[in-house]
Amino acid sequence: MTEVSSVSERNDLIVQVESLTKSYGQVKAVDGIDLYVKRGEVFSLLGPNGAGKTTTVEILEGLRKADSGKISVLGLDPWRDGYELHKRIGVIPQGFRFFDKSTPREAINYYAELFGKRVNAEHLLKLVDLQDVSNMYFEYLSGGQKQKLGLALAMVNEAEILFLDEPTTGLDPQARRSIWKVIESLKLQGKTVFLTTHYLDEAERLSDKVAIMNHGSIIAYGGPETLVSKYGGSKKLTLEGDEKIYHLLTKTFNLPVIRQNGIIEITLKQSQDLLKIINAIESSGQPYSGLSLKKDTLEDVFITLVGRMKEGELD
Amino acid sequence: MNLKRIFADFTVFRREYLRNKEGFFFALVFPVILILLFGAIFSGSGHNSITVYALNEDRGPLGTSFLQTLNQTGAIRVVSVPSNASFPDYLLKHSYSQGILIPSSFSNSIYSRNEANIILYSNPADSSTQIVSGVVNTVAEGFNLRLSNSSSLISISQKSVNESSPSYIDFLIPGLIGFTVLTSPMFSMVNLSAEYKKSKFFKQLSLTPLTKGEWLTSKILWYVILSLVAFILMTATGTFLFGARVQITPWVFPFIILGSLLFVSLGMLVGTITKSIESAGVIGNIITFPMMFLSGTFFPLSIMPDWLAKLAHIFPLYYIIEGLTSTMVYDNLKSTIFDLAIVAFLCIIISVAAVGAFKWREE
Numbered sequence: 216m217t218e219v220s221s222v223s224e225r226n227d228l229i230v231q232v233e234s235l236t237k238s239y240g241q242v243k244a245v246d247g248i249d250l251y252v253k254r255g256e257v258f259s260l261l262g263p264n265g266a267g268k269t270t271t272v273e274i275l276e277g278l279r280k281a282d283s284g285k286i287s288v289l290g291l292d293p294w295r296d297g298y299e300l301h302k303r304i305g306v307i308p309q310g311f312r313f314f315d316k317s318t319p320r321e322a323i324n325y326y327a328e329l330f331g332k333r334v335n336a337e338h339l340l341k342l343v344d345l346q347d348v349s350n351m352y353f354e355y356l357s358g359g360q361k362q363k364l365g366l367a368l369a370m371v372n373e374a375e376i377l378f379l380d381e382p383t384t385g386l387d388p389q390a391r392r393s394i395w396k397v398i399e400s401l402k403l404q405g406k407t408v409f410l411t412t413h414y415l416d417e418a419e420r421l422s423d424k425v426a427i428m429n430h431g432s433i434i435a436y437g438g439p440e441t442l443v444s445k446y447g448g449s450k451k452l453t454l455e456g457d458e459k460i461y462h463l464l465t466k467t468f469n470l471p472v473i474r475q476n477g478i479i480e481i482t483l484k485q486s487q488d489l490l491k492i493i494n495a496i497e498s499s500g501q502p503y504s505g506l507s508l509k510k511d512t513l514e515d516v517f518i519t520l521v522g523r524m525k526e527g528e529l530d
Numbered sequence: 531m532n533l534k535r536i537f538a539d540f541t542v543f544r545r546e547y548l549r550n551k552e553g554f555f556f557a558l559v560f561p562v563i564l565i566l567l568f569g570a571i572f573s574g575s576g577h578n579s580i581t582v583y584a585l586n587e588d589r590g591p592l593g594t595s596f597l598q599t600l601n602q603t604g605a606i607r608v609v610s611v612p613s614n615a616s617f618p619d620y621l622l623k624h625s626y627s628q629g630i631l632i633p634s635s636f637s638n639s640i641y642s643r644n645e646a647n648i649i650l651y652s653n654p655a656d657s658s659t660q661i662v663s664g665v666v667n668t669v670a671e672g673f674n675l676r677l678s679n680s681s682s683l684i685s686i687s688q689k690s691v692n693e694s695s696p697s698y699i700d701f702l703i704p705g706l707i708g709f710t711v712l713t714s715p716m717f718s719m720v721n722l723s724a725e726y727k728k729s730k731f732f733k734q735l736s737l738t739p740l741t742k743g744e745w746l747t748s749k750i751l752w753y754v755i756l757s758l759v760a761f762i763l764m765t766a767t768g769t770f771l772f773g774a775r776v777q778i779t780p781w782v783f784p785f786i787i788l789g790s791l792l793f794v795s796l797g798m799l800v801g802t803i804t805k806s807i808e809s810a811g812v813i814g815n816i817i818t819f820p821m822m823f824l825s826g827t828f829f830p831l832s833i834m835p836d837w838l839a840k841l842a843h844i845f846p847l848y849y850i851i852e853g854l855t856s857t858m859v860y861d862n863l864k865s866t867i868f869d870l871a872i873v874a875f876l877c878i879i880i881s882v883a884a885v886g887a888f889k890w891r892e893e
């Protein structure tokens with residue numbers, strides 16, 4: 216969050232948020248966050264249910280009014296300049312919907328006319344893989360097809376930045392991947408994407424920067440790799456073996472070892488540890504199997520951070 | 531206001547409306563059914579003739595000629611019933627409240643200069659009893675004079691007052707147009723705006739360049755068109771099928787346009803200020819139903835108790851129907867303009883309130 220230093224970098228910022236707060240009664244939905252998104256970046260806002268993601272996104276879109284804080288999107292104040300801003304952003308709101316008895320093609324043409332853009336509906340439908348159902352009423356589309364239509368509509372006005380609030384929630388792996396493909400192609404076109412998601416693998420794969428939000432605060436921010444090495448970064452060796460191996464490992468090494476359901480997991484500190492452990496097990500002559508090395512993922516970091524916060528260990 | 535956007539939104543809304551079977555039904559079929567239904571129910575009494583069931587047992591020709599004369603008065607419609615054992619029982623069994631029995635000796639008695647007796651059966655509670663006995667008396671009087679060979683000094687030519695004054699069906703047409711102007715926007719806009727608010731569809735629309743005003747305009751445009759179509763269908767059906775005599779004047783159109791604007795706005799207002807879809811529906815009905823029945827829609831206010839007729843003055847629909855009646859039925863310009871002014875005034879208040887209360891986004 217303090218990565219912004221030089222003025223030239225500041226000009227590159229498409230989203231700039233400082234000390235943003237928003238409360239609903241006693242609930243501090245957003246509790247003084249700072250956020251910076253650079254042009255051309257895919258930015259993911261992660262967090263458990265109720266963390267404040269949608270509230271934040273909708274404030275950035277100018278759909279909700281912030282209680283306090285400095286907010287600038289494309290250099291505009293989203294609430295005050297909402298009408299101007301909306302022409303320049305693309306949005307899939309959480310729980311996107313459309314008129315029940317309109318088809319995807321009609322939906323795209325409707326948006327095109329509202330935005331005064333000439334769009335090739337065929338091209339957009341193909342891009343989101345909806346050609347087959349282009350004449351089916353919205354009410355009969357599957358959840359994934361509806362989300363894809365939402366994505367197509369968000370692209371109609373050729374916005375500089377797209378806000379996608381949980382675009383892949385509830386979709387099958389195939390459908391999720393086709394949405395990823397679209398997001399990746401948007402990124403290639405130099406568009407900025409502001410994403411919220413519950414899928415950590417998705418964030419890890421797509422994002423340049425992620426922020427993890429919990430109880431209205433941002434508890435971690437950075438590139439996915441950076442976060443993994445900062446908060447997790449450990450490698451774990453797992454193998455199937457009995458008590459004897461477990462005791463051998465706990466006695467020989469000063470490393471955290473756990474054994475559960477016959478699976479032993481040992482967290483490595485240094486790369487030499489790996490060789491030493493395998494040597495020790497081999498020379499003990501005890502039977503073992505299923506040896507594998509696991510690297511921490513963003514998901515582990517997420518679970519650790521959000522979990523720790525729950526226990527009140529994090530300030 | 532951007533016409534292209536209004537038109538785009540109008541197109542989507544129109545499609546959505548007509549692709550729903552109920553929408554199509556309410557737009558085109560319902561108005562015709564309404565006028566057919568009410569027209570059929572009341573067209574019998576449209577000329578104010580009262581049905582009297584007659585049993586003619588007369589063996590001579592005079593009984594028949596008496597009944598024909600009764601029929602020619604226009605005030606009474608004589609329906610002959612088959613001969614039966616007991617005429618009063620027959621009437622009772624069929625719930626007929628007016629009956630006339632001509633005895634078998636009717637012609638004979640007259641020819642032999644004896645007093646002939648006609649029996650009138652009636653239900654004292656029935657308001658038409660007076661009329662029937664009056665008419666029968668007059669006709670009998672005429673027969674008496676003619677048969678006694680004296681000429682009547684005073685001749686009364688029977689003319690129905692209704693011939694030149696409006697009949698029920700004439701009132702029904704402006705009433706039912708008002709009904710459509712009220713119900714088609716109210717029943718759908720209340721629910722639609724409450725639902726759009728809940729499902730955040732309004733928020734989603736606010737992300738496009740479409741403005742609140744444009745959105746509202748396209749809805750009003752659609753309901754104006756629906757009301758015009760209903761107006762044409764109802765006036766045509768009423769005129770050709772039931773012989774309604776109404777005038778189509780240019781004054782009809784401001785009432786339809788302002789009426790649609792008013793009730794689209796009112797529907798919006800109810801849908802947006804209520805907390806849930808359910809409460810929106812309840813409040814919508816509380817407003818719509820009394821207004822629908824008490825504004826002179828299905829029957830003239832004159833038949834209602836005084837206090838109820840006065841109460842009707844609080845309903846905007848009352849002024850729309852009164853105005854439409856003034857111009858279509860009475861051709862009374864002064865009263866038309868007066869009603870139009872009131873409608874315009876209410877329209878401004880309600881639509882300003884609706885636009886003010888209607889939020890695309892949340893604070």
Ligand SMILES: Nc1ncnc2c1ncn2[C@@H]1O[C@H](COP(=O)(O)OP(=O)(O)OP(=O)(O)O)[C@@H](O)[C@H]1O
Pocket residue numbers: 239242243244262263264265266267268269270271309
């Ligand atoms: N309109 C509202 N009125 C009252 N409380 C609200 C409102 N919107 C959000 N909240 C509260 O604010 C908090 C944050 O909600 P928000 O929708 O931003 O979470 P989220 O991170 O998007 O969750 P999810 O992952 O489930 O979508 C929650 O406790 C929620 O109950």
Ligand SMILES: [Mg+2]
Pocket residue numbers: 268269270309380
């Ligand atoms: Mg959310």
